[in-house]
Every structure is written in structure tokens, then in C-alpha cells.
Amino acid sequence: MRIYHDSLLHAASDLNAFLGCPHAVAFNFQKLRHPSSLPARAVDDESMVLIQDAGHAHEANYLIQLKLLGDVAEISTDGSLEQRAAATAHAMRLGAQFIYQATFFEPPWHGFADFLRRVETPSALGPYSYEVIDTKLSRTPDPKHVMQLGLYSDIVRRQNIWH
Numbered sequence: 001m002r003i004y005h006d007s008l009l010h011a012a013s014d015l016n017a018f019l020g021c022p023h024a025v026a027f028n029f030q031k032l033r034h035p036s037s038l039p040a041r042a043v044d045d046e047s048m049v050l051i052q053d054a055g056h057a058h059e060a061n062y063l064i065q066l067k068l069l070g071d072v073a074e075i076s077t078d079g080s081l082e083q084r085a086a087a088t089a090h091a092m093r094l095g096a097q098f099i100y101q102a103t104f105f106e107p108p109w110h111g112f113a114d115f116l117r118r119v120e121t122p123s124a125l126g127p128y129s130y131e132v133i134d135t136k137l138s139r140t141p142d143p144k145h146v147m148q149l150g151l152y153s154d155i156v157r158r159q160n161i162w163h
Contacts, residue, residue: 015147016144058135072099088103092159097117109155118130130159
């Protein structure tokens with residue numbers, strides 16, 4: 001959840017928080033509006049840092065593998081949400097085989113997918129469309145990650161139709 005241009009934007013994590021406990025969303029909103037009124041976020045311990053580093057390395061290795069398979073449009077992590085989402089939509093219109101760090105900005109939602117993969121299913125884009133790929137180290141899907149993929153896939157579906 002973030003305030004962006006005086007509007008409240010939600011992320012997949014907010015939806016997951018709401019489904020787990022609606023009070024958590026109220027707490028997060030309170031933290032957003034008055035950060036000094038609540039305790040600071042706990043610092044990640046060493047084991048969490050190791051897990052995060054392993055996740056980043058896994059994503060980087062996956063990116064290398066995709067580059068061996070075909071063209072990868074890399075969306076810059078600089079710029080506004082609108083610029084990054086526009087770059088993602090542009091890469092989709094160009095028909096890139098893979099899109100790395102795809103950005104979605106469709107108020108009240110926003111998000112960042114690890115990858116989009118071009119599939120040969122016709123859409124308004126042409127004889128192709130896109131599906132979301134998320135790189136996780138876990139062996140089994142976590143419901144919160146499935147929810148995230150569902151939200152991003154719904155936004156991509158609309159991109160495939162409208163752009």
C-alpha cells in the first residue's frame with residue numbers, strides 16, 4: 001500500500017493481508033498515514049537475509065537462462081510507475097519474448113512481476129499474448145503467491161485486450 005499522487009494504491013500483498021486479517025490492512029494504513037505513531041518494522045535477521053539473497057540469485061540465474069532463449073525486454077526500475085508501466089505496455093506491443101521487471105499501474109492496483117512470457121495465444125496485441133512468471137525458491141505454491149499471480153494475470157489480461 002502506498003500513497004501515490006494523493007491516491008491510495010494497493011499491491012497484491014495488501015489483498016493477501018486483507019484476506020488474512022482485515023485489521024492488518026487498517027494497521028498498515030495507519031502506519032502509512034502516521035509512520036511515527038507505530039513501532040518501527042523489525043530488522044530482518046541473518047537467516048532472512050540469506051533467504052532473500054538466495055531468492056535474488058535465483059531470479060538473476062533465471063534471467064540469464066531466458067537471455068539464452070530469446071530477447072528479453074528489461075524494464076528499468078527507475079522512473080515513475082506510469083513510465084515503467086508504459087515501458088511494459090510498449091514491450092508487450094513490440095512482442096518481446098520475455099519482459100523482465102514488468103510493472104503494472106492500474107489504480108487502485110500496482111505491482112511488479114518478475115517476468116512476462118510471450119505465448120502464442122491471439123489477443124488484441126496480435127497473434128500472441130503474455131503470461132506472468134514469478135521466480136520463487138519454494139517447492140510448493142504458497143497461496144499468497146498464487147493470489148499475486150492471479151492479480152497480475154488479470155491486469156495482463158486487460159493489457160492484452162486493451163493495448
